[in-house]
Amino acid sequence: MDSALLRHYESVRQRSLRLAEPLSAEDCCAQSMPDASPVKWHLAHTTWFFETFVLEPHESGFAPFDPSFRYLFNSYYNGIGARHPRPQRGLLTRPPLAQVLAWRGQVDERIAALAATAGDALRDLLTLGLHHEQQHQELMLTDVKHLLAQHPAAPAYLGRGLPAAPPSAPLGWQRFEGGLVEVGYEGIGFCFDNELPRHRAWVEPFELATRLVTNAEYARFVEQGGYRDPALWLSDGWDRVAAGELAHPLYWQRDGNGGWREFTLHGLAPLDPHRPVTHLSLYEADAYARWCGARLPTEAEWELAAQGQAVEEGSLHPDSAPRFGLSQLFGACWQWTSSSYAPYPGYRPQDGALGEYNGKFMVNQYVLRGSSCATPAGHARASYRNFFPAGARWQFTGIRLAR
Amino acid sequence: MDSALLRHYESVRQRSLRLAEPLSAEDCCAQSMPDASPVKWHLAHTTWFFETFVLEPHESGFAPFDPSFRYLFNSYYNGIGARHPRPQRGLLTRPPLAQVLAWRGQVDERIAALAATAGDALRDLLTLGLHHEQQHQELMLTDVKHLLAQHPAAPAYLGRGLPAAPPSAPLGWQRFEGGLVEVGYEGIGFCFDNELPRHRAWVEPFELATRLVTNAEYARFVEQGGYRDPALWLSDGWDRVAAGELAHPLYWQRDGNGGWREFTLHGLAPLDPHRPVTHLSLYEADAYARWCGARLPTEAEWELAAQGQAVEEGSLHPDSAPRFGLSQLFGACWQWTSSSYAPYPGYRPQDGALGEYNGKFMVNQYVLRGSSCATPAGHARASYRNFFPAGARWQFTGIRLAR
């Protein structure tokens, strides 16, 4: 196998450890809700993935680091067997964090040894494992943010303050002609099975907003009664508003002076008017769009607009002008689309247990496009399909308007 | 206004009464689950619809039959105001059934009087009200079936026995070429706003099964372990299987001799092998399709196949050969599609409170196409979009395979 992939392997694996560095073993063990997982669990599960899907079928004389981990750190692969119940991941005080780190080290060594002899055969599996780990790196951040947000002291994950965003550019509209287009991954690099096959789709002419909706814009929606007018809301969303579950983005708090502050990975901070609003459900994104006389894009529209664009990494700069005039496609917030998560025409899941990776979740979820400030560099693509239930708010989700 | 519409009005309104005839006032009052409504409530709500949306804005000197009914029998129109909580409809022992029937009579007379003088202006509203009432006629049947099914004696709604279905034809496949097609309602008759606008869509070549899946076929799926293999199921569906909530179609029971019986509107009956299987969730329909190496159709595929076909009314005869070889498009079971319920490109809801009729439900639901044995004659269309959550089973839902 070429050494570039192995260096990439080491780099990705190291980054997971770096993400855990600001956290104690206690921080890494707790689970704040069934949808979120402990950081230790993420560190273990990503290792389980390599041990189970790479080493077990390919390492001669394979023996697991600890046989009980097959059960403890299986996420949802029925093809692998039974697993620990998801809502109880926070009760796994054993193995301790130190042992999970030892496991990571041992698996990394075995992967390196295997790669040295295996030639190119493992390339696809390793690559999948690294993209899988990058997905969990984002979840480590969103899950630990949710955990810390439950603490009355609202402790910061990162000590240094949140930098102020540059002033947001005026919101413009970019027109696309649509027509009979192609969407889905095209190329020779990696993609997930849910991005395939590339296929034709008919898209009517449309416009996309040139940047994401900002905190200042969304605050106006809140202040002007956006959460009090049922005519703006999908029925399921209004039910949540009426039940008192939705009144503002997840981590917003009134600051006592008529303004807002927001819990961030850097702790509580005054709401930055120029940053894109984030931690919204699809219901809120949709209601905001209706309030503006706009709508959410379909995933085909979004992808069409993003095709051929360079992926901006981690950029919050809405004025960095990309080729077509659209900024913040990547690196700011995942962007809700109105498209439910469904198989592309001709979709075929991978064979075996890995076929459970994506396909079985294609119901009751909505597609998000782009990437967020928490997405690892190199992970995003124009054809990438992220997905969450319409009510999910703990991811870095935002709004790109369409019309 | 032309007298044909008024005659149609009388006919549709009469049919609602006929549907209630086999039932006592007690039967008409009870509510078996929050999703279902009492028959009396349906009789009242459909009358509320005419009083609120036709008489109130158009009748000179309008006064409601009873002002409290505006609150009691509003289903979900926030634009009209507050309403009685849906899960508590079964506690509305007042007004009594007799008073609801008197209300119906009075409203019918006022509608007739209004129609005599109003010219054609009310045509659209009356027509909408009648299609609305037909939708509730189907719900009266599915809701009362669910109520009676909760009773240990499994009482029959209809005394006479369920006739045996003729032998089912072999399942064949009809090929369609797809391409750049048009879907959505086209014509000068009535359609709901969600069927508009007619628009272009790209459809890859596909095949549809020539008839619905039968009870015998589905029973094989059950007996051969369909509910025991997680690889066949969407994740949300498997969660329900694992929790013991799904093990066979809703109204099936083991008969104690290795076979099945089924609760029907005619009471308990041996499972008819030739009838289409019904009362399935989307999860079950999807799992069955996967077990066969097939899939569910998209709504565009289904509509394309149905365009130009005569609507067969109430037919259970799978051997009645329509033009393209597809039978049971209409009149047997609603057919789950893999399409989530979403607005068509350019969709605009009606103005005012009637805009809540369809649009606000366009999330977390899946489209069903065709019509069922409980759908009133004249109500179905090739472009008709029925919709329910993926887990709903108390409607007459069935499976048309695609590939």
Add this chain to the structure above:
Amino acid sequence: MDSALLRHYESVRQRSLRLAEPLSAEDCCAQSMPDASPVKWHLAHTTWFFETFVLEPHESGFAPFDPSFRYLFNSYYNGIGARHPRPQRGLLTRPPLAQVLAWRGQVDERIAALAATAGDALRDLLTLGLHHEQQHQELMLTDVKHLLAQHPAAPAYLGRGLPAAPPSAPLGWQRFEGGLVEVGYEGIGFCFDNELPRHRAWVEPFELATRLVTNAEYARFVEQGGYRDPALWLSDGWDRVAAGELAHPLYWQRDGNGGWREFTLHGLAPLDPHRPVTHLSLYEADAYARWCGARLPTEAEWELAAQGQAVEEGSLHPDSAPRFGLSQLFGACWQWTSSSYAPYPGYRPQDGALGEYNGKFMVNQYVLRGSSCATPAGHARASYRNFFPAGARWQFTGIRLAR
């Protein structure tokens, strides 16, 4: 058997029918919560009691009116067999009310025929059945009150207005010396097994309030922050206050002018300051007592005070001066005691399924003493032990203070 008992039988059975007279078949069928039962169910269950426990073992050639009723109308007797789930009693639209009435008539005739020949052997069973029916007569009133209270129109069970109570007397205290006393039923009449055996108990000197707490007094507690001070509350009670479940007696509503109105069996009425406060949980009764520097009596204290007193029937007159100066012992409100419902020393339940009548409920409930305005004449006794969970509020429960 003596004819007096048979006349009493007829009288009690007729009274159940009279209680149902103001209600339609729909009113009699609905169930407002799992703890409450439909009136039709009460009419049927009391008949089931006579058919099951009197006719079945004693009538020669016994055949049930309808074999399915054994299952449908069994309340909780495991010794009799399986039963319809309590929360689903409101779904029993079949048998219709008319058939239940026919059943009542037939059972009454058979009881009369049996009694004519049976001599005195059935006296005890019939007497138990009649006391059982009287208990359900009170539940018919409290359950239908709860049902009607759920209706937005707050319909009255009884048309005529609620008469104003005479002015309440000043609250005085009656002293009792206690000592080694005897409690439990003594005599040759009927009592439930839970009132036996009569036994000795040591009671320290105590005082009881001469009348019940009035609405006016309790309203002061509410207005002066009784529901805002956790120091007044048992922990379980405060949890309910903090969750917003307890803020005033069950059927009180603000009248919009700084006062209160109350839902009664006569419909909504201004709160009568002189009537005893009712529809309180034990938590509220206990908090009020603590607010006054008093406490709730034990059941032994209450019984000691009531021994030898005439049972006032249905009296709301707090100034009718009984022998010891205590009024409203009977006929106004059931009076919460601080005593948990437990077996008396040496308690033996009846043999057979009737042993389930009382004994198996002797946990997690508190004893109420006296009787209420809804208790049938002749049903109360000084030794009578009523019992409900501490949170129950839909019975006519009130407060007698002790210290």
Add this chain to the structure above:
Amino acid sequence: MDSALLRHYESVRQRSLRLAEPLSAEDCCAQSMPDASPVKWHLAHTTWFFETFVLEPHESGFAPFDPSFRYLFNSYYNGIGARHPRPQRGLLTRPPLAQVLAWRGQVDERIAALAATAGDALRDLLTLGLHHEQQHQELMLTDVKHLLAQHPAAPAYLGRGLPAAPPSAPLGWQRFEGGLVEVGYEGIGFCFDNELPRHRAWVEPFELATRLVTNAEYARFVEQGGYRDPALWLSDGWDRVAAGELAHPLYWQRDGNGGWREFTLHGLAPLDPHRPVTHLSLYEADAYARWCGARLPTEAEWELAAQGQAVEEGSLHPDSAPRFGLSQLFGACWQWTSSSYAPYPGYRPQDGALGEYNGKFMVNQYVLRGSSCATPAGHARASYRNFFPAGARWQFTGIRLAR
């Protein structure tokens, strides 16, 4: 203040640390259910108790170690102010265990300094704080046992194996004459307010079993259908049996060979037939007693039998013959009584927030008497009143029969 109390203080405080020694910081942070608390929380809360109730009112120039701890580690004292929600104690990854230990050390030094100058005035408060800490020491063991039991590997808290118990003696009966007795604490040592005032009670003659029910005896009850016969059960208990929640003592598991094993603080072990059965709800204890033709004792009966007996510390030896022939009164299992937890006649809670210690829980709980193998030496008394809801099973609860 005398130095003996200070030495006792140091000893008790040290013991809490020793109990945590086998556990990692992760083990100490997790919470397995709302009723249980993390070990770290116990270590912090017991320190909070001394800081809040001893140092704050008595230390000159008092400043809290960390002001936020007042909120985080308040258990249930409304008089002290708001508090962190109990079900979320497991999310308190901050402060880390090390900081809680530092807090403990600082508070211990300040207490020592205060005691040196304070004379005897603080004696009562310090003594209460130490008994409070001992109660939490027992909870540390039962709570961590529950946590470890949730882990699929069933890890041991203590490495060394569970020693086999000596053969159990035959079960005998000890007769007591009862009469007008006195119960409640008498003496000059410490007791909780709920043990006062000592008061008279009338007790009929009774017999108590000379030892607790053993595992072997209880296993016979299980094998002979004790959990299948509703006639043995209180109604609330049977509901739990029927719902599948109760089928054997909490930590029992089938061993696959027709026997049982049990999860203990030493890990999984074969069920020891001679040890007293433990981890039972009141429902199970009561059903077992009924199955034997016996009953549970009242708390007065139990106390009468224990008066004047030496407290056996931590003894599992049923053959160590005490004066009256009763063994295992103390040091084996808490013994369910049939007495609900209620105030003694004339009970007065302490003034101020400490009045919340016991009084507000006197509803919906049952009294347990004696002490368990997890109770610290010196903590038990004949008059001691432990209390839990009837369904609680995670404490070391057992059965002493009465008749």
